[in-house]
Amino acid sequence: MSRITGLFALENPAFIGFTVAGDPGIEASLRVAKTMIDAGLDLLEIAVPYSDPVADGPVIERAHARALRAGTTPDDVFALVREVRDYAPALPIVLFTYYNIVYRRGPGRFFAEAAAAGADGVLIVDLPSEESSEVTPYAARHGIDRIALIAPTTSPERQNAILREASGFVYLISLEGVTGERDRLPSGIAGLVGAVREKTDLPLAVGFGISRPEHVGAVAAAGANGVIVGSALVRIIEEHPGDEAGMLESLRTAIGAMRSGLAADPGHDISRRERVEG
Amino acid sequence: MQGDETMKAGRYGVYGGQYVPETLMSALIELEETYGRVREDPEFSRRLDWYLHEYAGRETPLTYCENLSRDLGCRVYLKREDLLHGGAHKLNNTLGQALMAKFMGKRRLIAETGAGQHGVATAIAGAALGLPVEVYMGEVDTRRQALNVFRMELLGARVSPVASGSRTLKDAINAAMRDWVANLRDTHYLLGSCVGPHPFPRIVRDFQSVIGEEARRQVLEREGRLPDTVVACVGGGSNAIGIFYPFTNDDVALVGVEAGGEGLDTPRHGASLCGGSVGVFQGALSYLLQDDDGQALETHSIAAGLDHPSVGPEHAMLKDSGRVRYETVTDAEALAAFRHLSRTEGIIPALESAHAVAYALREAGNLDRDGILIINLSGRGDKDVADVAKLPRGAA
Numbered sequence: 126m127s128r129i130t131g132l133f134a135l136e137n138p139a140f141i142g143f144t145v146a147g148d149p150g151i152e153a154s155l156r157v158a159k160t161m162i163d164a165g166l167d168l169l170e171i172a173v174p175y176s177d178p179v180a181d182g183p184v185i186e187r188a189h190a191r192a193l194r195a196g197t198t199p200d201d202v203f204a205l206v207r208e209v210r211d212y213a214p215a216l217p218i219v220l221f222t223y224y225n226i227v228y229r230r231g232p233g234r235f236f237a238e239a240a241a242a243g244a245d246g247v248l249i250v251d252l253p254s255e256e257s258s259e260v261t262p263y264a265a266r267h268g269i270d271r272i273a274l275i276a277p278t279t280s281p282e283r284q285n286a287i288l289r290e291a292s293g294f295v296y297l298i299s300l301e302g303v304t305g306e307r308d309r310l311p312s313g314i315a316g317l318v319g320a321v322r323e324k325t326d327l328p329l330a331v332g333f334g335i336s337r338p339e340h341v342g343a344v345a346a347a348g349a350n351g352v353i354v355g356s357a358l359v360r361i362i363e364e365h366p367g368d369e370a371g372m373l374e375s376l377r378t379a380i381g382a383m384r385s386g387l388a389a390d391p392g393h394d395i396s397r398r399e400r401v402e403g
Numbered sequence: 404m405q406g407d408e409t410m411k412a413g414r415y416g417v418y419g420g421q422y423v424p425e426t427l428m429s430a431l432i433e434l435e436e437t438y439g440r441v442r443e444d445p446e447f448s449r450r451l452d453w454y455l456h457e458y459a460g461r462e463t464p465l466t467y468c469e470n471l472s473r474d475l476g477c478r479v480y481l482k483r484e485d486l487l488h489g490g491a492h493k494l495n496n497t498l499g500q501a502l503m504a505k506f507m508g509k510r511r512l513i514a515e516t517g518a519g520q521h522g523v524a525t526a527i528a529g530a531a532l533g534l535p536v537e538v539y540m541g542e543v544d545t546r547r548q549a550l551n552v553f554r555m556e557l558l559g560a561r562v563s564p565v566a567s568g569s570r571t572l573k574d575a576i577n578a579a580m581r582d583w584v585a586n587l588r589d590t591h592y593l594l595g596s597c598v599g600p601h602p603f604p605r606i607v608r609d610f611q612s613v614i615g616e617e618a619r620r621q622v623l624e625r626e627g628r629l630p631d632t633v634v635a636c637v638g639g640g641s642n643a644i645g646i647f648y649p650f651t652n653d654d655v656a657l658v659g660v661e662a663g664g665e666g667l668d669t670p671r672h673g674a675s676l677c678g679g680s681v682g683v684f685q686g687a688l689s690y691l692l693q694d695d696d697g698q699a700l701e702t703h704s705i706a707a708g709l710d711h712p713s714v715g716p717e718h719a720m721l722k723d724s725g726r727v728r729y730e731t732v733t734d735a736e737a738l739a740a741f742r743h744l745s746r747t748e749g750i751i752p753a754l755e756s757a758h759a760v761a762y763a764l765r766e767a768g769n770l771d772r773d774g775i776l777i778i779n780l781s782g783r784g785d786k787d788v789a790d791v792a793k794l795p796r797g798a799a
Binding site: 175176177178179180182183186187190193198199224225226228229230250251252253255256274275276277278279280283287298301302303 | 420421422423424425426428429430432567568573577580581584585586587588682683684685686688691693695696697698699
């Protein structure tokens with residue numbers, strides 16, 4: 126059983142954290158990852174920094190820029206994945222990347238290096254299913270899950286096409302927009318989770334705009350198998366320039382609080398199995 | 404001449420495609436469907452023709468330039484897109500797309516702009532068609548092109564400065580795409596060049612092809628034959644594809660001129676076809692100025708409209724097939740041509756268009772006396788006069 130499958134076989138929804146490799150610096154980035162893991166992440170998404178991250182909001186865009194200014198290259202990202210893998214042998218790791226990074230390296234080489242470093246999945250944010258045949262064979266060859274995205278605007282026909290190729294888990298985009306914190310959760314999450322749930326047994330993780338403990342609880346209550354938090358954590362890095370100890374402490378506190386959102390919500394223990402069978 | 408996207412929908416050879424976040428796919432599919440419908444709709448054609456002729460001033464002249472012809476030793480014509488309302492070819496596309504947005508029931512237009520020309524053209528089309536316009540513009544560009552910011556605001560558009568990245572055109576495109584992702588249902592993203600994901604390169608090319616269709620008819624009327632060479636500047640490449648496309652099946656040499664900046668042997672240029680490599684950028688596979696890891700590079704040109712790291716995917720195909728030859732012209736050569744055309748013909752070209760003029764000045768000796776050369780004068784240079792005046796004397 127893969128690490129990703131193993132994680133989602135557990136009853137409780139997974140808490141998924143996101144960080145940009147090399148933010149705020151190449152070595153500090155490893156300490157960020159270790160702190161997030163120690164604070165109780167169930168799955169870590171590591172983004173490859175890119176010059177033009179169009180799917181991301183301003184907070185994560187600035188993190189990409191910080192990482193690039195620090196000189197982070199894809200080689201550094203794979204090195205970070207290897208170190209995280211050594212530190213947390215059982216933790217599922219998903220690489221989050223824009224396609225030109227993969228294209229430039231060559232999809233064959235990219236997926237081979239991702240697998241060798243210990244990544245379990247790859248999510249290419251700007252490679253919709255129409256274009257994905259360019260990478261599908263390499264993902265399969267190296268045993269890497271291709272994490273697929275479904276948006277609120279995705280038509281039922283496209284959902285079917287996307288789900289035919291998806292593996293690992295499905296990333297549901299909670300809202301029409303880019304990544305970033307929102308005061309209120311979008312209203313359509315339960316509907317999207319329910320609609321996709323009818324079509325697949327793959328675990329469903331929800332991301333974009335989730336930044337508070339009560340959001341985390343509400344997404345879990347909507348029937349998601351995983352909750353993804355990105356900008357709210359990345360912002361903590363941005364807000365502590367030159368104060369790494371304070372930054373790591375704030376990350377620990379924030380992750381603890383958001384995890385407690387998962388535990389405090391009465392809906393959290395409605396596992397996927399129960400919902401499907403019930 | 405349609406239907407040349409041979410491999411699969413939205414591809415030009417291997418180039419093009421739809422490399423966008425999933426959230427955008429529904430909007431691209433809707434756009435493709437609507438575009439297919441309006442192209443066949445006689446009411447759409449009738450209204451677009453009205454706007455192009457009665458409002459924008461088409462057709463534009465194909466001016467025989469006696470003085471320049473004497474200098475160059477061949478018969479030189481300028482296709483006068485500088486005389487189009489707004490002062491550049493941009494309005495061909497913005498009127499077409501704004502009208503299409505109305506047919507789609509969209510209630511708002513957004514656009515990106517570098518120098519401000521496309522932003523102004525979108526503001527004009529929005530005002531004429533009664534659609535509110537928001538223009539994203541890099542913060543650096545809002546300062547460099549303060550007059551165009553004022554023009555856009557005068558035309559009723561809202562200008563939103565973009566403070567991320569290099570704070571120039573590519574960041575303005577990123578910001579516009581982010582707005583579009585969040586407001587798909589009521590907003591049309593009026594992309595200004597033949598770049599980005601399918602179907603934008605096709606839509607922009609089709610709306611700009613009016614340039615080449617007119618030029619081809621005009622030169623046949625005037626000379627009784629086709630030209631030997633057609634020259635246009637290439638940034639994103641919309642004026643060039645517009646004049647080239649109707650000539651692609653003819654025995655006519657087509658030359659695209661990219662921004663050589665301070666020279667291809669320096670990092671300061673904007674020549675993605677002549678100095679770049681293949682990559683995916685802002686939704687399409689094309690040529691790109693990028694580093695070894697695939698990060699887009701900062702670019703440079705004296706002409707803000709050519710200062711961009713990528714180029715439309717159809718140009719990438721035309722480069723590989725050899726149907727179009729791509730060349731570069733430096734900042735200094737473009738400036739010299741800017742001054743030369745002003746003095747010899749009384750026409751101040753946009754610095755972008757001056758790149759095409761500069762190529763002609765450099766290469767026309769290779770044509771014989773009866774040779775016919777058409778230069779696409781894609782825009783007028785009033786917008787550049789203040790910047791050129793600030794340059795040290797002798798810079799050209």
